[in-house]
Amino acid sequence: MTHSDEAAGIHQIWSGLGLPGIIDVHTHFMPKSVMDKVWNYFDSAGPLVGRPWPINYRTDEAHRVATLRAFGVRRFTSLVYPHKPEMATWLNQWSSQFATETVDCLATATFYPEPGATEYVAAAIDSGTRVFKAHIQVGDYDPNDPLLDGVWGAIEDSGTPVVIHCGSGPQPGRFTGPDPVRRLLRRHPRLRLIIAHMGMPEYGEFLDICLDSEAVHLDTTMAFTAFIDESMPFPAEHEPRLRAAGERIVFGSDFPNIPYGYLDALRAVTGLPGVDDAWLRDVLHDNAARLFAVPLTSPVTGPAPHPRKAGDRDL
Template sequence: MTEGHVRAFTDALGLPGLQDLHTHFLPPRVMAKVRAQFDAAGPLIGRAWPLRYRGEDDVLVETLRSFGVRRFTALPYAHKPDMAEFLNDWAAGFAERVPEAAVCGTFFPEPGVTAYVTSRTESVEVWKVHVQVGAFTVTDPLLDEAWGVVAEAGTPVVLHAGSGPVPTEHTGPEPVAALLRRHPRLRLMIAHAGAPEYAEFLGLAETHERVALDTTMAFTPFFDEMGGAYPPELLPRLRDLGLAGRVHLGSDFPNIPYPYGDQLDALARLGLGEEWLRAVCWDNTLALLG
């Protein structure tokens, strides 16, 4: 599926467009460094990753609009101390300039994290935490009170904790399970459907009413080559979870090595039905973000 087919996809489903829970917009200097990591196939990437979409923010926003994406995210993520609040300020400004963008924020295990998370509770619509890039565990004691604040607020957190594309000592389902034992009301959106630990993260979503999956890059041939294809025996459970409102379209735009529509094509190939596709591509995230 090429870019030109994206609107045909939504039209066929009778949808007014798409709701994409997992896109990235970052301050220019930060985005340049991210792109350099992809161009160099850095250590947390592990393979050639030719970025399909480049350009300034206004170009990328117009690209999403041309696809009919009505709601999307910035999802900044901090990878060192004293970075999160800079990213949070930038993301708040981005959302002011771009009406389709949800107000996003991030946090990092550092002194003062509870204070700045608390101060942004009423404004942030989606948090982003990336333990692979940040090189920390979700159970870091410095984060415990902040997680409690987020759980109480009910704000969704897009959490990259799966071991794809490259595992680290901080990735995997076990720390997330421990976090949920401590804070069972957390509204976690597991990025990339938890790849490659698909079964384990699906199980966490099934047993925690506020845990969901996003589809980002999962099911695409590119991702299958890295971590193995999604186990077919899990598909009936994935269908049930999506129809229950807890699977969300994600793309990773613009940091993807194929056309945007390939993610949609991959979802359609699962054969889970038009009702499921409408829920995943529109209804579930609309209900989450409004």
């Protein structure tokens, strides 16, 4: 499928629902040196990946931004995450600059359990961070680490959402799964957590957490796709509760690090059994618009998408 054909198919979905576009809460933009290492890790099918995982949108940063704009993505994130101490501050500085230059990106920051984390998280909040990223699997840390007590307190008080990879997919980590998140929410019940990947493969337990907490959301990232259904399908018995949680589910893609097309990710959501147009409008746009205070009618901002040139790779 060509880039223009894919963009046309995506526009048909959101315009057919009467939406002004899509809000994607789970996209990755990182310093080039970090993104290259992430892609190399996926290329090697490293232990946290566990299977071949081709990167479908392996292009330069400007082209990736233009691609999302061409798809009609009104707001997106630059989810960065550290895997060791003394990395988060640098990533936050890069993400802040990226958001300044890319006005349709929700300003993103991250953290790690280390001395000083409370101070740099507070500084990020004060400077306008709109969303944090926590990656329990890659970071290999307990979200209840005492070094994060002040971090969670500051984030809870500010009401800033946190996209948190805490499910045990694609491979379990020492601190993944629902129990650490339950303990975290008992101490910080107002945290606006966005559980990445619907909490796969612990879908049912994370649905329980979402439905039990007014502040918790789930993102659709990679869930329901043929790629994931091979190993971690969403259980049919949870479909009624999935529909019931529609006001607390937001769309995420994992762009650019997906082994299939963006249109495939959208069709996986729109093809869910029993969902109606109102549910889809909430999930693809309106829930995130409310969560991040995005005006419902403001246009996508920034320069026009790069024109596709002869010889460009089909997506």
